[in-house]
Amino acid sequence: MNTTVAMNITKSEKSRISEIDFNNLAFGSVFTDHMFFCDYVDGAWQQPQIAPYGPISIDPSAKVFHYGQAVFEGMKAFKDDEGATWLFRPEENWERINKSSDRLAIPEFPKEYFFDGLKTLLHLDNEWIKSGDGNSLYIRPFVIATQSGVSASPSDRYRFMIICAPAQAYYSGEVSVLFAEKYSRAADGGVGFAKAAGNYASQFYPTNLAKEKGYQQIVWTDASTHEYLEEAGTMNVFFRVGNTLLTAPNNDRILDGITRKSIIQLAKDAGIDVQVRRVSVSEIVTAATSGELKEIFGAGTAAVVVPFKSFGYQEKDYDLPSIEDSYASKFKKALKDIQYNRASDPHGWRYEVK
Incomplete structure (x- = not known):
């Protein structure tokens, strides 16, 4: 060494x-x-x-x-x-x-x-x-x-x-999430982009309230209007509408997730239409109602990729379909194959500890 x-x-x-x-x-x-x-x-x-x-x-x-x-x-x-x-x-x-x-x-x-x-x-x-x-x-x-x-x-x-x-696995079993309507994780000009200990302490209380209703995580919305989806408590979040993959852009409220940016690159490599833009709650609710919403999944170091089975908003639950060849499973496998040295590493992400 x-x-x-x-x-x-x-x-x-x-x-x-x-x-x-x-x-x-x-x-x-x-x-x-x-x-x-x-x-x-x-x-x-x-x-x-x-x-x-x-x-x-x-x-x-x-x-x-x-x-x-x-x-x-x-x-x-x-x-x-x-x-x-x-x-x-x-x-x-x-x-x-x-x-x-x-x-x-x-x-x-x-x-x-x-x-x-x-x-x-x-x-x-x-x-x-x-x-x-x-x-x-x-x-x-x-x-x-x-x-x-x-x-x-x-x-x-x-x-x-x-x-x-x-x-081993961070989450076991299926995950249901609640879209935030009242509480906020971070505000403009704050420390949301940093992995500061206090960011996590402040979300425990609203997350406990969500757990009492049967949800495992909250998907946070912007602090000003609660109209745009940003990230979950321990993960960045992706939405698949049709065959398009959506995720919120980085800002001073959202953590610049390493797994997130890796998935964006893998999706581009696979020719998938990736849109990094503001994602509104109304857009996702409408897509879920029409059947266009195929997947929501979280991404982070501890969890890797976690598919969500449903989301709740304004006292209503929206179930997500079960898809055999999901983007979530595709990206999880691709990431793990690189991490475990089972596949080529075209972007030089692997680092051998010699």
């Missing part, structure tokens, strides 16, 4: 891997033996470290608890049938966490620290990455403000960390 960054590594005395039932994993609940961290002190990122996974000590007055300076990423490692380990478009994750950090006045994290730390961590915990379709290692980079004190100002100390969790 070629690394360029000096790193302090403390290995775990005993692996916990023998205690794990890899056939029964609740997403994001079991973590590997090691974690990466690096502190920002006196205006500079210090020497990166890897240590056994475990609790960290932090002052109760740390600014992350009081002012919410926290951003994160989600990415995965895959192991092919030959035992090689692959990442999918990891440079996009590094760029996006720094874009998120910049919006929350957090210093950017150096690229060489990110990649060297990630590769070293994946080599140490390589046995946790299982081969086989559907198996992966979910990787969670994040950064938090650690300066002590409750003055309302940006922190001058931060901790960047990477933790990893073996994963």
Whole structure:
């Protein structure tokens, strides 16, 4: 393994891997033996470290608890049938966490620290990455403000960390969604485009209300009028009307999803008419009523591609047809074949961890 960054590594005395039932994993609940961290002190990122996974000590007055300076990423490692380990478009994750950090006045994290730390961590915990379709290692980079004190100002100390969790499917079973009519995920000029921790906290309450009605997710609408569909709680959203694929354009309310942009490219490669434009609620309701709405599916790192069976709006449910050769299944297979090194990679998305 070629690394360029000096790193302090403390290995775990005993692996916990023998205690794990890899056939029964609740997403994001079991973590590997090691974690990466690096502190920002006196205006500079210090020497990166890897240590056994475990609790960290932090002052109760740390600014992350009081002012919410926290951003994160989600990415995965895959192991092919030959035992090689692959990442999918990891440079996009590094760029996006720094874009998120910049919006929350957090210093950017150096690229060489990110990649060297990630590769070293994946080599140490390589046995946790299982081969086989559907198996992966979910990787969670994040950064938090650690300066002590409750003055309302940006922190001058931060901790960047990477933790990893073996994963299988994020969603099991069918998914029904509710189109938002009252609550909003993000507003113009806000932080919706960033993977800020608070974006997710603020949507838990309305999502719980939706779950009480039998829905698994909300598809958020624009905050100003609630007339245009934007993204779901944990995923970007695609709509298939006839044979045309629709998805909302990026703006300062919508996360620039890596899976989303990959699907747009795959659809173009397949000659599918892709329209990246504002998608109105009325347009989708009309298409569902006329039978022109063929599919709605979500796309994200954790979920990959998730077809929706129905959506609710204004106290009415609209069922979606079951399609054998769906776009959702087509793109999910194409993405996974690239991620697991089973197909050619014409766009250079795969990154081997050597």
